[in-house]
Amino acid sequence: MNPKWFFSAFAALVLLGIPFLVSGHGYPLGSIAVRHPWAAPTQTTTGSGYLGLKNRGARDDKLVSASTAIAAKAELYTLTKTDAGLKIEPVDAIAIPAGEEIRLKPGGPYIQFSDLKQPLAEGDRFPVLLKFQNAGEIIVEMFVQKNEKSSIY
Numbered sequence: 309m310n311p312k313w314f315f316s317a318f319a320a321l322v323l324l325g326i327p328f329l330v331s332g333h334g335y336p337l338g339s340i341a342v343r344h345p346w347a348a349p350t351q352t353t354t355g356s357g358y359l360g361l362k363n364r365g366a367r368d369d370k371l372v373s374a375s376t377a378i379a380a381k382a383e384l385y386t387l388t389k390t391d392a393g394l395k396i397e398p399v400d401a402i403a404i405p406a407g408e409e410i411r412l413k414p415g416g417p418y419i420q421f422s423d424l425k426q427p428l429a430e431g432d433r434f435p436v437l438l439k440f441q442n443a444g445e446i447i448v449e450m451f452v453q454k455n456e457k458s459s460i461y
C-alpha cells in the first residue's frame with residue numbers, strides 16, 4: 309500500500325472517530341438520537357440509568373417509559389431544585405422539545421430501577437426498552453460504569 313495513502317486514511321479515521329468516542333455509543337430512532345446509555349454500579353437492588361436524548365426533528369417528543377428484564381420496575385424521575393431543597397419525584401414522561409438535547413444524568417432526570425435481580429456491577433451491560441410518544445420504541449444497551457466519562461464506549 310502507498311504509505312502516503314495509508315497515512316491519509318488513518319488520519320481520516322482518527323478525525324471521524326473522535327466525535328464518536330467523545331459521545332459514546334448511540335442509537336438513532338427516527339428524529340430521536342439516544343446517546344450513551346449508562347448506569348452507575350450499585351450496592352443494593354435500586355439503581356439509576358442515564359442517557360442523552362437529542363431531538364433532531366421539528367416536533368416535540370417525550371420519553372414515556374423504560375423497562376428492563378433485570379429489574380421489577382423502571383420509572384422515570386425528575387429532580388428539581390426548589391427553595392425547600394431538591395425535589396425528586398416520578399413523572400409520566402420526560403419531554404424532549406424539538407431541536408433540543410435532554411440529558412438524563414446524576415443531579416438531573418434519570419431512570420430509576422427498583423428490585424434489581426442483582427446489584428449492578430461495573431462492566432455489566434443490560435438491555436433497556438425505551439418508548440417515545442412519537443418516535444416509537446427501541447432497545448438500547450446500558451453500560452454499567454462509575455461515571456459518564458469513565459468509558460469511551
Ligand SMILES: [Cu+2]
Nearest residue numbers: 332333344461
Ligand atoms: Cu456509550
